[in-house]
Amino acid sequence: MTVKQLSMPELVDACRELGIGHVGLWREPVRSYGLDATAKLVRDAGLTVTTLCRGGFLTAIDPAERAAALADNRRAVDEAATLGTDTLVLVSGGLPAGSKDLRGARERIADALAELGPYAERHGVRLAVEPLHPMFASDRCVVSTLAQALDLAERFPAHQVGVTVDTYHIWWDDTAPAQIARAGAGGRIHTFQLADWTTPLPEGVLNGRGQIGDGAIDMREWQGYVEAAGYTGAIEVELFNDALWARDGREVLAETARRFVEHTA
Numbered sequence: 001m002t003v004k005q006l007s008m009p010e011l012v013d014a015c016r017e018l019g020i021g022h023v024g025l026w027r028e029p030v031r032s033y034g035l036d037a038t039a040k041l042v043r044d045a046g047l048t049v050t051t052l053c054r055g056g057f058l059t060a061i062d063p064a065e066r067a068a069a070l071a072d073n074r075r076a077v078d079e080a081a082t083l084g085t086d087t088l089v090l091v092s093g094g095l096p097a098g099s100k101d102l103r104g105a106r107e108r109i110a111d112a113l114a115e116l117g118p119y120a121e122r123h124g125v126r127l128a129v130e131p132l133h134p135m136f137a138s139d140r141c142v143v144s145t146l147a148q149a150l151d152l153a154e155r156f157p158a159h160q161v162g163v164t165v166d167t168y169h170i171w172w173d174d175t176a177p178a179q180i181a182r183a184g185a186g187g188r189i190h191t192f193q194l195a196d197w198t199t200p201l202p203e204g205v206l207n208g209r210g211q212i213g214d215g216a217i218d219m220r221e222w223q224g225y226v227e228a229a230g231y232t233g234a235i236e237v238e239l240f241n242d243a244l245w246a247r248d249g250r251e252v253l254a255e256t257a258r259r260f261v262e263h264t265a
Contacts, residue, residue: 091130180229
């Protein structure tokens with residue numbers, strides 16, 4: 001998504017040119033190019049798919065909506081397995097229309113994980129619950145902190161359900177370092193993502209993630225926390241940014257790679 005202006009073949013070519021060996025994929029561009037075609041493309045290029053994003057949106061009350069969400073998440077698990085990644089990132093979902101019941105919404109997420117976790121395990125896929133910044137609690141994700149994400153994940157085996165650690169969403173939370181240690185001790189850090197916090201936020205706020213080094217977040221500090229917690233996996237950069245999307249995608253990818261080297265250990 002950092003360079004969503006690139007087609008799937010263009011993305012793969014640019015990664016190969018820059019020596020980037022891992023890529024996190026989103027379902028929409030994968031579907032546009034074709035699931036099997038994408039799997040073959042990345043495999044032939046020697047790329048490892050780190051994660052597939054996203055499943056989730058599991059807070060619906062209406063039975064038909066809930067059944068549709070569960071079916072879509074099972075498809076997402078299938079897609080992850082086809083792409084060769086062991087991790088599906090979950091954005092849990094916001095409050096249903098007319099509801100103000102945060103606790104109830106979180107319990108419905110737990111109910112869904114109880115169904116999806118065993119299904120994912122059978123396909124060799126882990127679910128990674130991603131807490132989003134509280135500004136998204138009403139419409140996108142009622143799970144706002146790592147503590148809340150872990151409270152959900154720890155109801156299930158770690159090889160079924162863990163968490164996503166994303167600097168953009170947790171950098172403000174002074175309890176997050178301790179929660180990263182908690183997640184690491186339980187083997188539940190399933191992916192680690194970087195994006196910077198820059199202000200002012202754009203209208204709608206969703207596409208406000210800043211390029212690494214442009215904002216307020218100390219990337220080395222957060223990398224240190226996850227590494228101290230035992231995480232040795234890939235580090236993803238995930239930027240939603242209209243200004244970056246308006247630029248040449250290969251240029252943005254090269255810049256992102258340089259910034260990653262500059263701002264991580």
